[in-house]
Amino acid sequence: MRSAESIRDANVRYHDLAAEHYDSKWGINYDEVGQAQVIGKLGKALGHEPRRYGRALEVGAGTGYFSLNLLRAGVVGGAVATDISRGMLDKLEGSAEELGLLVETAACEAAELPFEDGSFDLVFGHAVLHHLPDLEGAFREFRRVLAPGGVMAFCGEPSYYGDRIAAWPKRGASAVAPLWRALMGAGPRPSTNGNAGGGNEEERLERLVDVHAFTPAELADRAEAAGFERVRVSGEELAASLFGWANRTLEASADPLDVPWAWRVYAYRGYLLLQSLDRSLLEPRLPAALCYNLLVSAHAPA
Numbered sequence: 001m002r003s004a005e006s007i008r009d010a011n012v013r014y015h016d017l018a019a020e021h022y023d024s025k026w027g028i029n030y031d032e033v034g035q036a037q038v039i040g041k042l043g044k045a046l047g048h049e050p051r052r053y054g055r056a057l058e059v060g061a062g063t064g065y066f067s068l069n070l071l072r073a074g075v076v077g078g079a080v081a082t083d084i085s086r087g088m089l090d091k092l093e094g095s096a097e098e099l100g101l102l103v104e105t106a107a108c109e110a111a112e113l114p115f116e117d118g119s120f121d122l123v124f125g126h127a128v129l130h131h132l133p134d135l136e137g138a139f140r141e142f143r144r145v146l147a148p149g150g151v152m153a154f155c156g157e158p159s160y161y162g163d164r165i166a167a168w169p170k171r172g173a174s175a176v177a178p179l180w181r182a183l184m185g186a187g188p189r190p191s192t193n194g195n196a197g198g199g200n201e202e203e204r205l206e207r208l209v210d211v212h213a214f215t216p217a218e219l220a221d222r223a224e225a226a227g228f229e230r231v232r233v234s235g236e237e238l239a240a241s242l243f244g245w246a247n248r249t250l251e252a253s254a255d256p257l258d259v260p261w262a263w264r265v266y267a268y269r270g271y272l273l274l275q276s277l278d279r280s281l282l283e284p285r286l287p288a289a290l291c292y293n294l295l296v297s298a299h300a301p302a
Contacts, residue, residue, distance in 0.1 A: 004133035007211055008084060008109065011131050014205035015085035019063065022091065027268055028065045030072060030099055038069040042124065045153040045295035047232055050075050053122040057145060058082065059110050059138070060128025064092035064103070066155075071101050076122065080104040082113065111137030118147040127156035129219075130212040139226035149302035152228060155295045159235065162292035163213040169242045173249035180250045186258035203252075216288045219296040228298035235291025238282050240274035242292070247271075 018025070028034065042050045054077045058067045061081035070076045081103055083089050089105045096103045108114055111134040123142045132138050142152050173180075181188065216233040223231045247267040251259055278291075288294060 002208075002211070007131075007133040007209075010205050010208040012084050014202060014209050015062070015083070016087035017202040017205070019085065019087035019091045022063050022088070023065075023095075026065075027271075028063065030068050030095070034065070035069045035073040038066050038126075039073055039075060041126070041155040041236070041295070042066075042070070042075070042153055044234055044236055045155050045232070045297040046151070047234070047297070052077065053151070054078065055120050056080070056122040056124065057113075057115070057120045059113075059123065059125040059142070060084075060131065061092060061105075061125070062088045062128075064095055066124060066126045067103060068092070068095060068099060068101055071103070072099065078102075078104075080106065080115075080120070082106045082108050082110070084109055110134075111141055113141045113145055115145045117144055118150075119145050121147055121150050122153070123150070124153045124155075126154070129154055129157050130210050130214070133211060135212070135222055136225070139222050139228075143226045143228060143300060146300040148300055150300045151297065152223070152300070153295070153297040155236070155293070157219070157294045157296070158210070158213045159289055159291055159294045160213045160215050160218075161289050162235075162238065162241070162294075165238070165290070166241060166245045166292055169246035170249045173246040174253070177250055177253035181254050181258075184254065184258065184260055184263060186254040186260075189253055189255055214294055216294060219294060223296060223298045227301070229301055231296070231298040233288060233294060233296045235283060235286065235288030236293040236295055237275065237278050238286065238291050240271050240278050243274050244271050 022028070039050060052075060056070065056076040056079050058079060058081045061067050061083050064081060067079045067081045071079050081089065081092055082105070084107065086107050089107055092103065093105060106114055110128070110132050123146055129135065146152060219233050220231045283291065
């Protein structure tokens with residue numbers, strides 16, 4: 001069993017290293033497509049179209065994918081972004097300045113938020129809960145800093161069964177990666193730090209930062225135990241995630257400079273197309289537990 005301190009240390013080091021190229025790695029942008037993606041995910045978590053929220057807190061904000069897009073779209077009036085990685089927050093602040101957006105930032109842990117009780121109308125996050133060693137403490141803090149009737153919404157959390165399903169395309173892509181590189185004219189990914197075959201420090205740390213995969217019942221129980229009401233857990237994506245993980249596994253095997261632009265366009269557009277298939281066909285019919293991502297929302301008592 002890894003200690004909370006070792007989990008925190010791995011997350012800080014990994015996200016500091018990843019910050020500079022994080023947006024390009026995950027295809028993050030702040031145009032109309034990015035805004036539609038974020039609003040759509042928040043709406044799925046809530047079960048309805050998001051209304052306008054006055055003051056919002058993003059936990060584990062990273063480079064600002066959710067906060068900055070919600071600000072640009074006018075869904076939130078003001079945003080505070082927290083993360084344990086100062087490198088991620090520096091990148092967020094740079095993007096906010098380029099976009100002409102005002103965002104407060106605070107480097108802190110989710111279980112120790114430096115804000116007064118009832119400070120926010122919305123507490124939200126994307127792909128952050130599965131990194132947290134102290135989930136109980138974090139949910140209590142989300143509840144504490146929400147104003148009466150305020151809303152909590154977290155998206156992009158790996159489901160227990162979806163995570164296991166995604167292992168299949170990852171293994172398949174690893175097996176065919178040498179052939180794929182030959183077809184793409186790409187060389188193998190360089191190893192650094194003298195760790196041939198083991199990847200560089202960022203790649204090593206990336207394998208240590210994910211510490212949870214959830215069932216819908218587990219997420220609902222966490223929220224209810226913290227005092228939330230009207231808890232809602234739903235599922236998102238299956239086909240798009242399987243496609244995406246296969247492509248990311250192939251790309252991770254190659255020198256990034258050798259991956260053709262045409263391939264990146266294909267991977268991005270294919271992902272968006274399969275997202276549409278998931279939304280229209282699979283998500284309404286599949287149990288949430290079988291989707292790759294889980295979304296949870298709840299309300300503070302009014």
